[in-house]
Amino acid sequence: MAMNLNGVSYIVRETMRNLIRNSWMSLASVSTVAISMFVLSFFLVLTINLNHVTAVLQSQVEMKIFINRHVPRSQELALLRQARHWPDVRRIDFFTKQQAAASLKQEFPDQRDLVALISKSNPLFDGYDVYTYRPQAIPQLAERFHKESIVHTVVYEGQVVSRLDKLSNILRWVGWIVEGLLGLATLFIIVNTIRLAVFARRREVQVMKLVGATDWFIRWPFVLEGMVLGILGSLVADVVVDGGYRWLTGAAAVALPFWPLAPLHSVMSEVLMFTLIGGVLVGVLASMVALRRFLRI
Amino acid sequence: MIRLDKVSKRYPNGHYGLVDVSLTIRRGEFLFLVGPSGAGKSSLIRLLYREEAASQGEVFVDQFKLSSLRRSQVARLRRQLGVVFQDVKLLPQRTVYQNVAFAMEAVGASTRDIRKRVPQVLELVGLSRSRDNYPHQLSGGEQQRVGIARALVNNPIYVIADEPTGNLDPETARDIVKLFVEINRRGATVIMATHAKDIVNQMQRRVVAIERGRVVRDEVRGAYGYES
Numbered sequence A: 001m002a003m004n005l006n007g008v009s010y011i012v013r014e015t016m017r018n019l020i021r022n023s024w025m026s027l028a029s030v031s032t033v034a035i036s037m038f039v040l041s042f043f044l045v046l047t048i049n050l051n052h053v054t055a056v057l058q059s060q061v062e063m064k065i066f067i068n069r070h071v072p073r074s075q076e077l078a079l080l081r082q083a084r085h086w087p088d089v090r091r092i093d094f095f096t097k098q099q100a101a102a103s104l105k106q107e108f109p110d111q112r113d114l115v116a117l118i119s120k121s122n123p124l125f126d127g128y129d130v131y132t133y134r135p136q137a138i139p140q141l142a143e144r145f146h147k148e149s150i151v152h153t154v155v156y157e158g159q160v161v162s163r164l165d166k167l168s169n170i171l172r173w174v175g176w177i178v179e180g181l182l183g184l185a186t187l188f189i190i191v192n193t194i195r196l197a198v199f200a201r202r203r204e205v206q207v208m209k210l211v212g213a214t215d216w217f218i219r220w221p222f223v224l225e226g227m228v229l230g231i232l233g234s235l236v237a238d239v240v241v242d243g244g245y246r247w248l249t250g251a252a253a254v255a256l257p258f259w260p261l262a263p264l265h266s267v268m269s270e271v272l273m274f275t276l277i278g279g280v281l282v283g284v285l286a287s288m289v290a291l292r293r294f295l296r297i
Numbered sequence B: 001m002i003r004l005d006k007v008s009k010r011y012p013n014g015h016y017g018l019v020d021v022s023l024t025i026r027r028g029e030f031l032f033l034v035g036p037s038g039a040g041k042s043s044l045i046r047l048l049y050r051e052e053a054a055s056q057g058e059v060f061v062d063q064f065k066l067s068s069l070r071r072s073q074v075a076r077l078r079r080q081l082g083v084v085f086q087d088v089k090l091l092p093q094r095t096v097y098q099n100v101a102f103a104m105e106a107v108g109a110s111t112r113d114i115r116k117r118v119p120q121v122l123e124l125v126g127l128s129r130s131r132d133n134y135p136h137q138l139s140g141g142e143q144q145r146v147g148i149a150r151a152l153v154n155n156p157i158y159v160i161a162d163e164p165t166g167n168l169d170p171e172t173a174r175d176i177v178k179l180f181v182e183i184n185r186r187g188a189t190v191i192m193a194t195h196a197k198d199i200v201n202q203m204q205r206r207v208v209a210i211e212r213g214r215v216v217r218d219e220v221r222g223a224y225g226y227e228s
Helices: A007-019 A024-060 A072-083 A097-107 A112-120 A135-147 A160-201 A203-209 A215-253 A264-295 B041-048 B071-081 B095-108 B111-125 B140-152 B170-185 B197-203
Strands: A063-068 A089-095 A127-132 A152-154 B002-010 B015-024 B030-034 B056-061 B081-082 B158-162 B189-195 B206-211 B215-218
Touching: A007 A024, A007 A215, A024 A160, A024 A215, A024 A264, A024 B140, A063 A135, A072 A127, A072 A264, A089 A097, A097 A112, A127 A135, A127 B002, A135 A152, A135 B030, A160 A203, A160 A215, A160 A264, A203 A215, A203 B071, A215 A264, A215 B071, A264 B015, A264 B140, A264 B170, B002 B041, B015 B056, B015 B206, B015 B215, B030 B041, B030 B170, B041 B111, B041 B158, B041 B189, B081 B140, B095 B111, B095 B140, B111 B140, B111 B170, B140 B158, B140 B170, B158 B170, B170 B189, B170 B197
Parallel strands: B030 B189, B030 B206, B081 B158, B158 B189
Antiparallel strands: A063 A127, A063 A152, A089 A127, B002 B015, B002 B056, B206 B215
8 A cells, every 4th residue: 555654654653652652551462472472482392393303213214125035136226226216215225135134243243043043044135225305205105115026025114203293293283272272362462452542542543534544544553553562572482482492402402412402593483483473463463353443434 | 516316314223314315515505504403414414424324315425426435435535525523523632733734644644735734724714823722722612613624624625514603602603604604715615504593594505404304495595494
């Protein structure tokens, strides 16, 4: 909408006046937004970290493909070359049954019987170690290998990953629901703050309507007020989350040195984005709701 | 031109404000709307600036067809109109100057235009010396003049006044009506609902009489017509 400079300065002036006139209610609104955004951030941090752990585990997950006995080496290598280009295959390594035996011996040097058994007549298979990009792709990929005629069995350890995946899905849902409820409560409180501001100025609003001000011209100062409340609240939450997460990473480095926490900057960039968008949305929505009745002249 | 075409206004409680009213008001006219309290004068005026919508029939104000007006167009309609209310509707915490300037701010006028225009209008209504007073420091007549200045400041084509003299003593009321005559002389169309019998009789202007929601009389050089 076209808005000249006079309009803009009017709007900024009115917004400041409203915020200061109702400073206590403004403070209450900012606090509510902050609490709501803090809870949002809490769930965000949890899911981000869960995703991070999943990703770390993923990179360690491998699928083992065992190949039928008496398959010529050329066929084994042909499939290897083919499979390299399949989507979702990050890396694929070929091993012979001799190599498999050697690594078994290395891994379990104390198991005499085992070592004796595989030394006498090697019961192991040739095969591939397969690494993927996404744990979700593992079952499909396994299926695809299984269809190859030379493949004997496919073994993968997908359960941990898929459980983590499920957990983060559940967490996401819980987060949305809790955040939805909190969002409503926040909306309600900001609506009331702005309604107070509108009510204090209902005569102005009425006169403006009657002399032909457009709805948006009347609305802007209140919308801006809602936005400022939302953004201030979000920033308070962000500062708390930033401090808290710094402390957590510090403490975790000592207590759980091997636990892979998501790095601060990636956590904060998401938290900032979501809380600011959330704050602005709640603020704008609240002011629109608060004004509805007063604009109906 | 303002035109009402078989307009009826029925309120939610079943009461009729207007019944089958047809009326044409040309640009430049000065028109008194007379009739007893509750006859429908205010209903008619509220239809003109679209505070209310007609239940039946159609109201036209220049190019605007009021039954099918979107909200953004309501704002544009009202910029053609200057409305003066019986209760004036001044903002108590703003000065005379600020009250008048506010109407210009509300339609996005520039500060320079406001500084130029507001003193002119205050001059016209005779309030130049009270520009920094607050409404409660003014007499009823002066307050009404502020209301008139606010209605005029955006250069409306039509000035619509709903009993602007209702709360004033006869002497002050006469001055206010003279002001409207002057406004009319300068080119604005004036529509004024009033009870002030003496003034109407004296002015010899067009008089539209409304009773129980119906137009009962429309005379070019009329009188109030209620001798009782």
